[in-house]
Amino acid sequence: MxxxxxxxxxxxxxxxxxxxxxxxxxxxxxxxxxxxxxxxxxxxxxxxxxxxxxxxxxxxxxxxxxxxxxxxxxxxxxxxxxRAERMKTVIMVSRQGHCLNDLLFRFKSGLLPVDIRAIISNHRDFYQLAASYNIPFHHIPVTAATKAQAEARQLEVIEQEGAELVVLARYMQVLSNNLCEKLQGRAINIHHSFLPSFKGAKPYYQAHDRGVKLIGATAHYVTADLDEGPIIEQDVARADHTDTVDDLTARGQDTESQVLARAVQWHSERRVILNGHKTVVFR
The missing domain is CATH 3.30.70.260 (ACT domain)
Known part of the structure; x- marks a missing residue:
């Protein structure tokens, strides 16, 4: 049989x-x-x-x-x-495409068990990249005045695609508490810092200012508390006194891509189980 x-x-x-x-x-x-x-x-x-x-x-x-x-x-x-069921996924991105490009390549190569159904962005920069993978691209601008309407449209796309996973691949807008609640346990963000250090904006500038010897990246579930969600995966890269902010950014982007890809893979293989404000990851 x-x-x-x-x-x-x-x-x-x-x-x-x-x-x-x-x-x-x-x-x-x-x-x-x-x-x-x-x-x-x-x-x-x-x-x-x-x-x-x-x-x-x-x-x-x-x-x-x-x-x-x-x-x-x-x-x-x-x-x-x-097991053969590929997880329906929507990716959200702004103007930095290194994580998006990496995820799309891994998806197309069969390295990630996901089915990327749509890409949502508040800018138009990556519509041609999305078209090259034959993935629908939704440009949804966001301003302070239109944030509620924009998020309603984002959620509409996510639900229409039946997405079990939403990946914030350097999506640089802070999600509202309402949207965070609706996406609880199925939205992964990549933060370009080894959390809990250097939360919020421009962590590479903060790291350079502090003269750190390690920079890192953290993939975590999205919660209403900014950069406080349960951590799925982290990694670091070496730094020294000769590194500029640009050096740290370039090296950090490679780390971000790898960390996010591992988190997406483990989540889509159903290896991650929430444990309060932490996670259990069966690698």
């Missing part, structure tokens, strides 16, 4: 026998576990698990219904998705 691969993720209050319970359920479904990882956060008393498994041709709705009956008394937050 044809086998189909699925990804199960869950979190719940920790208790004895959870791994046995989940693996026993999969055994009952004649499923073969291909990859499994779990984590017990002793500080919060929560248990997290990700399982990739294969089973014979199966009705997904029936599989979910059966697991729901098991999960409810255990207070599980869970999801089951086909």
């Amino acid at each position: 044809t086998e189909h691969a699925y990804i199960l993720t869950l979190s719940c209050p920790d208790r004895l026998g959870l791994v046995h319970t989940v693996s026993g359920f999969l055994l009952e479904q004649s499923a073969n576990i291909e990859e499994a990882a779990q984590y017990n956060d002793q500080a919060t008393g929560l248990f997290f698990m990700r399982v990739q498994f294969a089973c014979a041709a199966h009705d997904l709705a029936s599989l979910k219904a059966a697991f729901a009956a098991l999960a409810e008394p255990l207070q599980m937050r869970w999801s089951i998705h086909p």
